[in-house]
Amino acid sequence: xxxxxTEGLSKHFAGLSAVAExxxxxxxxxxRALIGPNGAGKTTLVGMICGRLRADAGRVVFDGRDVTGMxxxxxxxRGMAYTFQITSxxxxxxxxxxxxxAARRRLAGPQVDAAVREALxxxxxTEDPDRPAGDLSxxxxxxxxxxxxxxxxxxxxxxxxxTQGLSDSEIARFTGLVRALAGQVTVLLIEHNMHVVMxxxxxxxxxxxxxxxxxxTPAEIHDxxxxxxxxxxxx
Amino acid sequence: xxxxxxxxxxxGGLLAVLFAAQFVLPAYHHGNLARIMVLASYAxxxxxxxGYTGLLSLGHALFFAAGMYGMALSMQHxxxxxxxxxxxxxxxxxxxxxxxxxxxxxxxxxAFMIVTLMFAQAGHLTILYFGEWxxxxxxxxxxxxxxxxxxxxxxxxxxxxFAAWGLFAVCLLSTLWLVRRPFGKVLIAIRxxxxxxxxxxxxxxxxxxGALVVSGTMSAAAGAVYGLxxxxxxxxxxxxxxxxxxxxxxxxxxxxxVLGPFVGTLFMFYLIDLASGVTTAYMLIAxxxxxxxxLFAPQGLMGEVRRRLWGWLP
Ligand SMILES: Nc1ncnc2c1ncn2[C@@H]1O[C@H](COP(=O)(O)OP(=O)(O)O)[C@@H](O)[C@H]1O
Ligand SMILES: [Mg+2]
Numbered sequence: 001x002x003x004x005x006t007e008g009l010s011k012h013f014a015g016l017s018a019v020a021e022x023x024x025x026x027x028x029x030x031x032r033a034l035i036g037p038n039g040a041g042k043t044t045l046v047g048m049i050c051g052r053l054r055a056d057a058g059r060v061v062f063d064g065r066d067v068t069g070m071x072x073x074x075x076x077x078r079g080m081a082y083t084f085q086i087t088s089x090x091x092x093x094x095x096x097x098x099x100x101x102a103a104r105r106r107l108a109g110p111q112v113d114a115a116v117r118e119a120l121x122x123x124x125x126t127e128d129p130d131r132p133a134g135d136l137s138x139x140x141x142x143x144x145x146x147x148x149x150x151x152x153x154x155x156x157x158x159x160x161x162x163t164q165g166l167s168d169s170e171i172a173r174f175t176g177l178v179r180a181l182a183g184q185v186t187v188l189l190i191e192h193n194m195h196v197v198m199x200x201x202x203x204x205x206x207x208x209x210x211x212x213x214x215x216x217t218p219a220e221i222h223d224x225x226x227x228x229x230x231x232x233x234x235x
Numbered sequence: 236x237x238x239x240x241x242x243x244x245x246x247g248g249l250l251a252v253l254f255a256a257q258f259v260l261p262a263y264h265h266g267n268l269a270r271i272m273v274l275a276s277y278a279x280x281x282x283x284x285x286g287y288t289g290l291l292s293l294g295h296a297l298f299f300a301a302g303m304y305g306m307a308l309s310m311q312h313x314x315x316x317x318x319x320x321x322x323x324x325x326x327x328x329x330x331x332x333x334x335x336x337x338x339x340x341x342x343x344x345x346a347f348m349i350v351t352l353m354f355a356q357a358g359h360l361t362i363l364y365f366g367e368w369x370x371x372x373x374x375x376x377x378x379x380x381x382x383x384x385x386x387x388x389x390x391x392x393x394x395x396x397f398a399a400w401g402l403f404a405v406c407l408l409s410t411l412w413l414v415r416r417p418f419g420k421v422l423i424a425i426r427x428x429x430x431x432x433x434x435x436x437x438x439x440x441x442x443x444x445g446a447l448v449v450s451g452t453m454s455a456a457a458g459a460v461y462g463l464x465x466x467x468x469x470x471x472x473x474x475x476x477x478x479x480x481x482x483x484x485x486x487x488x489x490x491x492x493v494l495g496p497f498v499g500t501l502f503m504f505y506l507i508d509l510a511s512g513v514t515t516a517y518m519l520i521a522x523x524x525x526x527x528x529x530l531f532a533p534q535g536l537m538g539e540v541r542r543r544l545w546g547w548l549p
Contacts, residue, residue: 052434076436084434090427101424104417105436148435 003028003156003186004049009058011044018044020210021058026156031178031187033197033218036207037230042190043085045207046158049188050082051075063155077105081154083145085161085190091134095125095144098133102148119151124173139165146174157181160190175199198222206230238547245548246411246493250404257396269396271497271504272403273461274480278488278496279406280453281481286490287414288446289426293348293478294355295454297335300362300473301327302455304369307468310377312368317384321459328455329448331358336447340440352475359473374469382466395464402460403497406453411493413449414549422446426491454481487528489535493549498536 004026011019019041026032034042047053049060051072059068067075076082090098099116107115120129123143127136133144142165149157163171171193178200181187191197197204197218204221206214208230214221221227236244256268277299284290305327309315315323339350362369369375379390387394413419421442424432429439462468471477481496488499506524510517532539541548 050434052430071438073433073436073438076434082434084431088428088431088434090424090431092427093424097420101420101432102435104420108417152436 001028002026003063004188005061006045006049007059007061009045009048009060010056011041011048011053012056017210019048022207022210022212024205024212026186026188028155028186029183030202031182031189031200033201033204034188034190034207035192035194035197035204035221036213040207041210042207043160044210046082046160046188046190050080050158052082076152079155080158081149081152081156082158083149083160083162085164087138087141087145089133089136089141089144089148092132094130095120095127095133095136096129098144099147099151103151106153115151119147122150122177123147124170137165139167139170142166143170143174146177154185156186156188158188161192162189163191163193163196171196194222241547242411242549246407249494249497250400250407253400253403257393257400262392265396266392267504267508269392269399269464271500272399273457273464274484274504275497275500276402276406276460277454277457278481278484278500279403279410279493280450280455280457282485282490282492282496283410283413283422283453284446284450285482286485286492286495287419287426288422288443288450290443290447291348291482292351293475293482294335294351294353294358295451295481296473296475296477297351297355297358298328298332298451298454299458299461299477300358300470301331301451302458302460303462303468303472304362304458305455306459307375307377307462308368310381311375317382317389317463321384321456321463324455324459324462325452328452328458331455332448332451333444335451336444340443340447352478355473355475355478359470359475362470362473369468369470372470374467374471377462377466377468379466382463384463389464390466398460398464402456406456407493407497409453411549414493418442418445423491483525485535487525487535489537489539489541492535492537492541495535495537502536 002025006022006024009019009022022045036042044053048055051070055068059066062075062078096116099119100112103112103115120126123146125140125143125147133141136144142162146162163174166174175196178187201218204216204218205212206221206227213230214224214227253272257265260268281295284292302324306320306324309323310320335354339347339354342350363371382389389395389398421432421437425439425442433439458472484499484503485496487502488497489495506521507517510520514520534542537548
């Protein structure tokens with residue numbers, strides 16, 4: 001049973017075709033990596049999936065329901081969570097409050113505090129939760145984004161380059177975390193670090209120039225000559 | 236002391252001091268403070284939208300006047316008693332702010348400022364146009380004999396002071412309550428980063444509309460009470476000047492702080508009062524002080540207190 005699928009999804013920016021007629025299918029419970037060179041259209045594709053961007057053509061079906069025309073906040077309420085590629089936390093609000101805002105949509109009272117603490121623990125952000133989020137290092141703001149995603153207990157977690165700017169030990173922790181989610185949460189992970197992809201992904205989708213170039217298991221993708229030419233070769 | 240206890244002690248303390256000031260202040264300052272508390276209630280309403288939600292309106296005089304005229308016109312032409320007249324003022328505030336919200340919240344930033352300014356101008360012109368009922372700029376007086384609410388003579392300075400205090404207490408405590416509720420915290424988050432709020436699954440439009448209606452209704456309550464306590468309604472209160480005042484008071488006192496609106500209103504009132512006692516060019520002195528404050532305390536007086544001393548200020 002697929003949790004998410006798109007049909008003919010397209011987006012143009014001033015004549016540039018950023019995403020062109022993409023048919024994409026994501027089974028429930030899978031961890032899917034979405035890879036491809038810079039400018040391939042990955043962020044644009046997930047933007048249309050979660051409603052940040054309006055599609056020029058095509059459909060998005062989430063959990064058996066056509067959500068193409070649905071406002072972003074209503075898609076989120078139906079169980080999507082999205083973490084921004086360009087970190088977008090509430091810089092002047094405390095770290096704790098950033099996560100609490102995400103938690104309060106589904107929880108109330110003392111449950112909020114407990115959920116916030118658990119989410120911060122899971123991503124390894126154990127420093128002073130009262131300091132402004134803007135004071136965190138770039139990598140730690142990425143972790144905060146991740147905590148804000150997790151605390152929503154989403155059915156589909158969309159992560160846009162979450163390991164950018166993380167240290168090796170933080171990446172290792174992230175990898176473990178996504179592995180622990182496997183099976184419970186469906187994850188769509190845009191990721192440049194092939195090591196991470198090989199470790200966590202059940203399947204990989206490769207995009208190039210707005211279209212899907214290949215799909216398969218990590219090993220298949222790794223050995224695919226077309227992918228190597230388009231992507232791995234350029235790395 | 237816990238954070239909660241400190242907040243209650245500070246805000247409750249201010250209300251207690253204002254209540255007690257009634258018994259010690261000389262008549263002149265006593266009268267001033269009653270007026271300041273009503274105007275500060277207006278500023279509290281403004282602050283909810285501007286300071287907490289981050290929406291800069293240039294048209295709040297529309298709400299102040301809606302409350303004032305909703306109250307005054309129903310007393311003048313419908314022979315309403317003060318209590319139902321106040322309710323009419325509140326209802327006018329709710330209706331006008333909901334309508335304005337549905338239209339103006341389709342815009343943001345500078346466009347929102349211009350749209351609110353234009354609606355308020357339209358409101359001002361409407362009051363002038365229907366001069367037969369509103370008496371236009373000249374306005375009309377509400378006779379002292381009719382300003383008796385539940386047997387309390389509101390024209391009497393003492394009861395007027397208590398009525399002003401009561402309004403201020405309600406507005407202050409409801410602001411304090413609201414900004415600490417989940418709803419208020421979403422408003423603050425919208426101020427900080429609206430796109431992120433949307434992507435957490437909250438509807439920004441509904442939250443902003445809610446903020447605007449509460450803000451407009453509080454402003455209308457202040458307008459209605461002002462007209463009732465001081466016995467006068469006039470078109471000046473609908474002019475652009477009265478849209479700018481709450482912005483200034485809030486900026487001076489500290490936008491996005493619960494105490495800021497009162498502090499700013501008090502400060503500005505006495506600044507002009509003192510300066511006009513020294514020189515006829517009192518607006519010049521006031522202007523210099525305002526410029527100095529924006530330079531040295533850009534977050535307003537209470538904003539600076541929060542930044543330097545009390546990080547826990549709501
Ligand atoms: N808001 C935008 N306006 C104009 N062009 C855009 C915009 N967003 C993305 N693009 C262009 O669309 C293409 C795909 O971008 P993007 O989806 O961000 O790629 P990726 O995430 O795979 O690196 C790029 O050529 C990019 O320059
Ligand atoms: Mg991208």
